[in-house]
Structures are given as C-alpha cells and as structure tokens.
Amino acid sequence: MNKINRKLEYALIGLKHMRAKAPGELTSVKELASAYGVPFDAASRVMQVLAQKGVLISEQGAHGGYMIGRDLARLSYAELSEILLGKVAIARCIGDSADEGACEMRGSCNIVTPVQMLNRKINEFYRGLSVAELLGVPSSKKKREPEMPQQNFEAEAEA
Amino acid sequence: MNKINRKLEYALIGLKHMRAKAPGELTSVKELASAYGVPFDAASRVMQVLAQKGVLISEQGAHGGYMIGRDLARLSYAELSEILLGKVAIARCIGDSADEGACEMRGSCNIVTPVQMLNRKINEFYRGLSVAELLGVPSSKKKREPEMPQQNFEAEAEA
C-alpha cells in the first residue's frame, strides 16, 4: 500500500526517536509509548518486525530495548514501507501477483497501463527517498535531492 | 486520500471511455457497466458527482447519459482525486483541518514535519499531472513532463 498508516507512523516515530540517541543506547517500547502516546502492543509488534528485518536490533531481558540496526541513509522509504505494508501499490489491482504484474479486474479494464505507470512513478520516488532524508538529517551528512524520476511520462507509457 | 480505490477507478474508466467518443456523444452508465463489468449503482454515483463538479455533463431522460464537460488536459489528477476522495493526504492526520494544517495526535508527535513534507511532494506531483496525460494522450496534443517538483527536499523541510 501507499499510505502512512499506524504501523508506518509508529515505525517512523520510533526510528526518529532512536536516531537521536547515542550509538548503542537502547529504547524500550514503554519509553515510546509514554513519550508519544502510541499504543504499547501495536508499537511493540512494529518494532519486532523491524528487528526481524534488521532495521532495528533488539536486546531482550531486563534492560532490553531496540536500537537502530541499519544506516538509515541506505534504507529507502520504499523498503521500510514494504516491510510493514507490503509492496507499494497505488491500486489494489497491482502488486500481489509478482512484481508489477497483471491486474485482476474481470478481463476488460481500459486503464491498466495508466495505473501501472502512476504506480511505477510513485515507486521510483519512494525508492529514491531514504528514511534518513525523510526524517531530516540530524547533523551534517551529505544531502541528496530525492525527486520523482525524470523520464517523460508519455514516452514511458507506451513502452 | 492517496490511493486509487473503486470510485477513482470507475471515474478513470468512464473518462477514458468517453474521451474516445465524438464530441456530443453520450455514454450511459449501463454502457459502462456492460463494457467493463463495473457495478451500475456505484459507477452511477461516481458519474453524478463528477457531473455536479462539471467534469462531466449529464443529459437526463430517455436517451440520456454523460459526456466530458471539461478539458481533461486542464483537469489535474489531484483535482479529480479530491472530488471523489477528498484532499490528497498521505496520512490521516493531514488534510481535514484546513489546508495542510495541523496534526491530531495527542500532542507530541515527532514526525509532523517529515509527514507534511512527503504529503506536499505527492500533492505537487498529482497537481502537475493532468488526467489527459494520465490516460494517455489519444491523438496529438502537446506533451508535458509531469514530474515531482524539483526543490531540494531538505531545504524545504526546514522552511
């Protein structure tokens, strides 16, 4: 999907929070819950999934918690979104059947090409946008310019 | 919202269908239903809304139907989406309270700026993309290059 729902929101909140900490310092879900009012259980599951995928590193036990496990400058927003919500898809008829595959509708749909094209545009944009950029680079670090890809919309549409 | 749901899908299907017809020629919802398998009632309501907004022109009575009422090259995808789904918003916390206004979450949310920024980017892209372009320009007509706006993401983020 394409939208920032709760899962993605909790993920971004958590990542932004953890990014501000010293390397190695852990953040518990309880901490997130009390600081931002996010529901404990729901946020907890999000962190678990992120930890499974290596975005976070989890430390169990008494003083456990999570810390950032990957360079956020190398984690695209597309990737993060896919981890939590599945393939970025602007319409339900896209995405499930293999990568950028076929549409489902009964048989005759006259807007398959346009929809796929729009979906590809959004995808490319999300793929070129790192989570670090999205959250705002904290100190220095090189700045990029995440933008929609520059090809001609029409030309691509007939490919 | 941000996604191509049924309403938007029916709208695009209808518009693409009507665009292929001679000027003044009408299209009934029944015709759309049988040609594309879209549910009559749902599609009908979509066309009614589009007619209210001037995107379509409706002709009542026995041989009535709809025809395109506005130059699709001057109708942005953003506008179409807003007519049917309300303000383009990548997250629920954006859009309802006035234009690009405040977020709702309890009080403390640390990702308001990033989310608003991402939302603005998507908005600008949708606003620069005409429905004519999206559906694929049929004959000739000047071609544009709808792309995400070119400003620096970071620079804007601090504005």
Place this chain on the structure above:
DNA sequence: GTTAAATACGATCTTTTTTGTCGTATTTGA
C-alpha cells in the same frame, strides 16, 4: 534462585473504512 522488566508472538476482538445495494423520485424522448 527468584523476581521484575523487557521482548516475542499468536489469536481474537473491535472499530473504521470501503463497497455495494435498494427504494424512490425525476426527467425526457418516443
């Protein structure tokens, strides 16, 4: 070792959103 605090994870329930359907009125050409 026992306890407390934290993650891990499955299952379920509730709420919200989306989608479709029904009923009825109105228009208009034949």
Place this chain on the structure above:
DNA sequence: TCAAATACGACAAAAAAGATCGTATTTAAC
C-alpha cells in the same frame, strides 16, 4: 402514457485497520 435514463438518500454487507489479550521467553538485579 410508457420506457429508459439520471438523481439521491438510506441502508447493508464486506473488507481492512487497529487495538487488546494471553502466554512464553529472555536477562539483569537482588
């Protein structure tokens, strides 16, 4: 007058999203 179409409001069904519960496991501190 009838048939075919749009016009709309209200409701129902289905799907998705979100939150919660229950229980197990890990680990530091006492």
